[in-house]
Amino acid sequence: MWVSDDEKAAVYLAASAGFCFGVHRAVDTVYDQIKEGQTPICTYGPIIHNEMVVADLKQHGVMEIDDEAQLSGITEGTVVIRSHGVPERVYEQIKGQGLKLIDATCPYVKKIHQIVKEKSAEGFQIVIIGNAHHPEVEGIMGWCSSPAIVIGTEEEAQKLVESGIQKPLCVVSQTTFNLKKFHKLVEIITQLRYHESAILNTICNATEERQTEADAIAHIADAMIVIGGRNSSNTQKLVDICRKECESTFFVQTFDDLNLRLVPSRGIVGISAGASTPNNIIEEVSKQCRKTILLNRC
Incomplete structure (x- = not known):
């Protein structure tokens, strides 16, 4: 936190902001x-959702593969799996084409992969709370x-309840899902009664x-x-959370x-940032906000 000399203005920078x-x-x-x-180097999808980082990697010669069809055209080099992870079949395709595989999947996401693989093999119906297109x-x-x-809304959760599905459920979450919304959707889902179920909060600690x-x-x-x-x-979830408490959210x-x-x-200016935001950008915004407050005091 930074506070001006007259203590009538302050900039609060979230300690958790950034990578x-x-x-x-x-x-x-x-x-x-x-x-x-290593050359050539490809990432399967953008390594993170930050345009500046992706652009810098491109300047260093790193190519981006958008889908399995494009991957099939790669004949040599290294493929780096993005932090979001990929389906198991993509690993098999990379290895099958004789390419070097580097797995940069977030460990929290890898844990979910293992859970759903084991539980689905045991006969559980996997329910993922999150954005189906993420x-x-x-x-x-x-x-x-x-x-x-995949469910991401209360309406979708209610439809699941009304479907009368008979298989035991294994519920997991996208690691970056809204925590309060996750609990609300779980509350709806638990209206279903099973002899066996597994509801797992897989939202990562950093997100919480x-x-x-x-x-x-x-x-x-x-x-x-x-x-x-x-x-x-x-x-985007941070924006949604902040706008509920502060109308002037940018x-x-x-x-x-x-x-x-x-x-x-x-008054107070608060600053937060997503998990893919470089520190130099956060520092620049924070610095300019402090300068603006000081200039307006003169």
């Missing part, structure tokens, strides 16, 4: 391959031996901490700035997107 462990590990993995002189969820679905059900801290700061802030990539699911990718005239010169 989480899984993202840091994935990005470092690719740069390590570059340093080792790459992490698509990857999790690809480790199930039978089709998984980030969401809790953003909610607390937004509750007392006069303006809230959330920094992250437009395609970042965890960043979603920016970089400092250039921020209209400083909208930043109050008095």
Whole structure:
């Protein structure tokens, strides 16, 4: 936190803002391959949901593979699995084509892969709480031996209850899902009664901490700035959480997107950032907000 001299204005920067462990590990993995002189290097999908990082990797010669069809055209080099993970069949395809495989999947996501693989083989119906079109969820679905059900809304959860499904359930969550929303959907799902079930909160600790801290700061802030990539699911959830507590919530990718005239010169400005946001961008936004407050005091 930074407070101005007259204590009538303050900038609160969330301690949890910026790269989480899984993202840091994935990005470092690719740069390590570059340093080792590996060539060519491809990532299966964007290594993280941050346009600046992906653009920098492209300048270093790293190519991006968007799907299995494009992967089939790669005949040599290294393929790095993104932090969101991929279906099991993608691993098999990479190995089958004789390519070097580097797995940068977040360990929290890998744990979910193992859970759904084991539980689906045991006859459980896998239910994934998350966004069906998010790459992490698509990857999790690809480790199930039978089709998984994805729910992300209360309406979808209620439809599951009304379906009268008879198989025991194994419920997991996208690691970046909204924690409060997860508990609400689980509350609806548990209306179903089974002789055996497994409901697992697989939202990662970093996500829980980030969401809790953003909610607390937004509750007392006069303006809230959330920094992250437009395609970042965890960043969008932070925006949603903050807007419920602070109407003046701004979603920016970089400092250039921020209209400083909208930043109050008095009161509290809160700053949070998604798990794929580089520290230098967070520091630049924070620094400029502090400078604006000081200038407005003169």
